[in-house]
Amino acid sequence: MLHPTTATPVDPTPSPLISADGLLPGARVLLKDETHHASGSHKEPAARAVVARALAEGHDRIVVGSCGSYGRAMATACAAAGMRCTVVLPAEWGDGGALAAAAGADIRFVAGDYEDAVEESHRLAAMEGAADGNVDGPYQDAIAEGHGAVVDALYEQLGGAPVSLWIPLGNGTTVAAAHRRLLALDWPVALHGVGSRGNNPVVVSWPGPYRELSAADVVTTDHNEPLVNRHALHGPDAMTAIAASGGTVHAVDDDELLAAQALLGRYGLRPTPAGSAALAGLLTHTRTAPAAGAHVVLLSGRD
Template sequence: MTAIAPALRPAPGIRADQQVVVAELADNYAGSHTLPMAEAVVAAVARDGARRVTVASGGGYGLAVAHAAWRNGLRATVVQPARWPGEHGEAARAFGAEVVDADGGYEDAIADSRRRAGASGIADGNLDGPYHDVALRALTVALVRAVGQLAEPPTAVWVPTGGGLTAVAAAAALDARGWPSPLFAVTASGANAILASWPNSYRDLPRSAVTATRVNRPLARWSAAHGRAALTAVHLRHGRVYGVSDRSLRAAADRLAAANVLASPAGAAGLAGLQATPDADPGTHLVLVTSRPAVAA
């Protein structure tokens, strides 16, 4: 696997006493920060002797797994949530992947993918599955290289948050650098169990409590696989969890576009959180951009 060292680029400051630096984690063919995780997971699956890997994905992770599987001589099954099918299905099929729909949302696609693995001996490549540690290490390495491009610790780090794994990896990367920067996890208002749990212990939400839209769906989780670990990471880093609206997500993506940084609204959630926090400390804020808009074939 080739580790990615995401480029850090200046972005418009929120206030005169703030500088915003962007880590473009999605500057790759999959348009997603999950690329290094996909490559690491598929390589581990291949070493373990499996010939097929299954994952649930409504975005770039499925495409990245399909491509990595093709390169390693494996087959991939990508399970999409039927409620909001992914934008990369055809591209994944071009790499020989089987792309299927599962009734319901993302959590239902995860359950469907896991059943396929359990019933047929196919490797479970989901980010909360048996290769979770492999995925976490790969993303942490990418983030260590990203933050390492800064000369000194940032004032704060702002992370888009769905299932919580990126927040966990960001905290691990800061720990590896020995930097005390606070960590702020940003997700969709009214649509994420991590946000609903903050500042208390993690708990799943009823399905009916989550409203997913075309804008916020990468962040929407009634059950966040890494919710407990993410909350612990944010607490230990003296941060907090923020919720932002679809309008704020779109405004953040537009602001990044003005600085020549491509980001989907959900991938721009970190900047949306900073923009919504007028009392944020002065200094250099590191914003992680985790996804780009899909490019039409």
């Protein structure tokens, strides 16, 4: 379980907050472009927080399991700090580890899916005495701090609370961490998680009870991989956070991801289809005029 934190390091160069005029009549849509990080992922502040903690404990290597974006973020953070990094990936998924390898990581492959990669990375870290940087590992409080940084940045940039914050949904880690930071700031914002239709247990289970999926239940594509999980490692926490905030969970398909990606291109933004999920959710599921005020959309995942 992610633990609440009392202080979150704010990124010294917060990501741009871009006003998308005209997207939703009667509402203000703000695009929080987390692709500005060197790794292109909103997961990089969490990776940097893990690296800082692991270094302080005397580690010189971090091992994580990933389907792509967290591994790339961790490889980037480790390279910046002079640490070694090993990323375990599903053999048949994603880019074959090219992006994490380009950032300096040692790439290992495992048969199976994301959860198998995480399990193998736990084993490898324990066997070789490396720091286990997985989102369900011993650095969960640091990961919560890192993910919470986006909320702190929004707090400084906006002043008043937005009506909603829309977040791509994979493991549910970002949603759960964002809610804890919102509570610490006493900032009432409805959280909306957006995941791949039928391919994530939070999406399938909502509004509950949470249940894991089987490997046969999920289908990965080139566009939805970061949103696909058999078991969302912080799924129950994310569901609790979303419900408590007054938000909800939304499902989108590949066509909706691609349409959102194309629309973002008009603003000069180039997230991946999965990184465009939050906007796809907002556009697809806002059937009537949204509530007046600001609706913040978190973008992540740059090719």
